[in-house]
Amino acid sequence: MYPSDVKYTKNHEFIKSLGDGTAVVGITSYAQEALGDVVFVDLPEVGATFGAGDEFGTVESVKTVSEIFMPAAGEILAVNEELEAHPEFVNEDAFGKGWMVKVKLAGALPADLLDAAAYAALVSEESH
Secondary structure (H helix, E strand, O other): OOOOOOEEOOOOEEEEEOOOOEEEEEEOHHHHHHHOOEEEEEOOOOOOEEOOOOEEEEEEEOOOEEEEEOOOOEEEEEEOOHHHHOOOHHHHOOOOOOOOEEEEEOOOOOOOOEOHHHHHHHHHHHOO
């Protein structure tokens, strides 16, 4: 259900290390389901830097606006510009074409990130 090559936050973001000191960040499929139809994604400028846990953008759905938090410290290398015209990609493929930013990591991934099994357990708790 949740990719095993990805780490997760308790706030429902994911980070996928690309193995070269960079990673892709977005929100999980659970988060996009909870939000409903995504209508707008506000992302930072390339070159901006964030610490782990910092707010780096927002996702607006038909229901609400939610902040997105950076899972690990780093510098924004790229933003998914496709989301400007196609915010629905977040709903259609959260872990693929719905990615949000690519970051150059400032160090190792934080130890408090969850693996797929721990994240699935968290989602299971929250949905009951």
